[in-house]
Amino acid sequence: MREKADSDLVRRQNRLLLIEALRQHGPLARVELGRQTGLSPASITSISSQLIADGILEEAGEPQAPAENLHRRGRPLTHIDINPKSTHVVAVKLSIDGIELALADGRGQVTARRRARTATYDADPKAFGRLVADEIAALLAKAQVPAGRVARIGIAVQGVADSRLGTVVWSPAFRSRNIAVSAIIQDRLGIACSMANDANMMAEGLIGADRARYGGTAAVVFIGYGVGMGLIVNGQVYHGPTGAAAEFGHMNHLPDGPLCRCGRRGCVEAYAADYSLLRWASGEAATRPPSFNAIPEAEMLSLEAAAGRGEPMARDAYAKAGEALGFGLARLIALLTPSRIVLAGPGTRAMPLIMPGLERALADGVVEELRRNVEIEVVPIDTDMIITGTIALALRHVDREVFAHGPPARRARELEEIA
Template identity: 65%
Template sequence: MSEKADSELVRRQNRRVVLETLRHAGPMARIELGRRTGLSPATISSIAGQLIDRGLVQPIDEAPASEMPQKRGRPITRLDLNPAAAHVLAVKLSIDELELVLADFRGEVGRRIVLRIPTYEADAARFGATVAQEIRSFLQAAKVPARAVARIGVAVQGLADTHLGTVVWSPAFGARNVPIGGPIEQALGLPVSVANDANMMAEGLLSLDPQRYGGTTAVVFMGYGVGMGLVIDGHVYHGPTGGAAEFGHMNHIPRGPLCRCGRQGCIEAYAADYGIVRAASEMAGSARPSETAVPEEIMLGLEEAARHGEPRARAAFEKAGEALGFGIARLIALLSPSRVVLAGPGTRAMALIEPALHRSIADGVVDELRRNVAIEVVPLSTDMIVKGTIDGLLRHLDRDVLAAGDNRQPLETLG
């Protein structure tokens, strides 16, 4: 590598570190930025100058003198991300629902709407164009021109092909291989990424606490389905086409109950809401899972019955814990994660699920491996999917677009 290319690489890395530090820790003085990044005052000064010139960073208010007693009377200018530098748009697609959320460069959420939109019966060839039209109206109402949006991220239940931008299979769609990214890119002329919603949850956790979740962490989503977002060495792992970590569709028992994916015996067929309801009822394992989500009041009723000792309900939650536990045991043997995080509305019934879950992990993997893994439950709402999508979009901007260099003029495209 030439010396010139080498030093450009270093500058790029430094710009990225400065942007990411301001993003995670908020506004701070240059001296503090230097302390946190380990960069010299001269380097900080030069990078800050470049980022201010490009409109990505702005000098803001002066810290009160009391914060810096040793420099009483000398106001300190802090640096902050410029919220107007770019916008990103998160699109969450679930069964018969489309949620659109606009955020600024600081990650602060502006306009947000939830639309009822038929997904299950939708015509696969036209669906992407319909979403694009909704985005266009949404941006008009928000008075944000499309060119001010740097990137759109779509989070979807089920299996998303990150490379093609299609929804390969999802409980939200009757059709397979629904094109989403391409039609939106064509209609609006903006870059679009499409990803699985549980992966976006992992992005959200990663931004929330990079120290805690930045190693190798598996986030298990429990609710209408069973999903997983996998953080490996600090990055969400999507696999070559986005199909990685389909934990819910790992086989638990060959030829077991029917799963929503069409196969038999998947973990989800035992541990998703519909699997628990089916096991607790008189329905056979071969009964076709319902296309719609199980209403919350049905799950609440079932949890209540199990708490009062109703045997079928108790056994159904135990079976769910067992399927999850053996699945997690396999995951531990394979990847040795430092944390397994259980999240989603299904964790409401954790007290009913947990004993069988821990027993099955203990039965499924040797103690020496198991003891290194922290298993925790976080009450994450589905909002975490939107937050993770926004965080992922901004991280992509910081790392791959804005840090790239001042020979480009990214703001021209950002509006």
């Protein structure tokens, strides 16, 4: 029995190796799959035909036949890819101005979208999970996909999420704390559901988009309505034991500083988020409580314009934001020596105003020997990266928990045999 269990483990690992190679590289010929996974040609042939029979992979023609192939003899190489019909996953993004939903196929391509505007801040915490479940049901109805064909739902939320309990522990988008969401959705729709912080999902999206660039140790910092971070350690997003890791925005910058949305004083966010910049520029940083409403883009554009014209209060706000971000990042560099720090989000529009303060703080905050190996880059504003990352993580769960094992019927038979 022990031997049987061992060989099953190897089989599952090999299936997963193949699936993950295809997720990372797209369609591959069998010989290339062998090179990427290190498996023998015989193993590749047997595992891939099993995965094709299971409906998880499919054979496809060569993606685009290069011109030289026309002169080559023999048949063009058959490529293998993930079967888009193998499964569906749903990504849900909860933020201060509403609920955004996307349905994706087995390859991660978005096939349907839905958006619901809802005042999250005053939402009834008891009814909110049901509201999200209804929105997911409406998305599936529109796409004519039965719930039974959806393997997983991933939810990304601003603020602190508990991935074990599936709750919104604390979020600037909600007045209430500890809002149960995942369990209610799971009950109503019968689909496995997990929750994570939105900046972590941004990091997942970056790895999915370019593993070579972001697959080492890197941090993505979101600057906008709040300040968030997704931390990538050795190619994996670091979620911590409860999913609440890397709350960079709520690291303390200065004790007794201005009030933050989390209820504490002097957090990085209380200097660098939209509401914090407006507060500094108005000269009321010490007295005005943080805003819990989404701030219109026009208001931020006019603040940027004022700073661009040289208005001292507005310029000072961006200098303070740069300083808080820079000292925070200096601590992160000393702690983890990431090779890359990615700045993202609508707040990066004002990077020319923020950067001088940030660079000065970095130079003051950490020794040159640690600093010089870190590359800082700004990626274009793309909130869809949160949706992309949520889809990628949901599919990774499906790969490990469903596809690696095979179709449910066969898995049940195996468990019986092992017992």
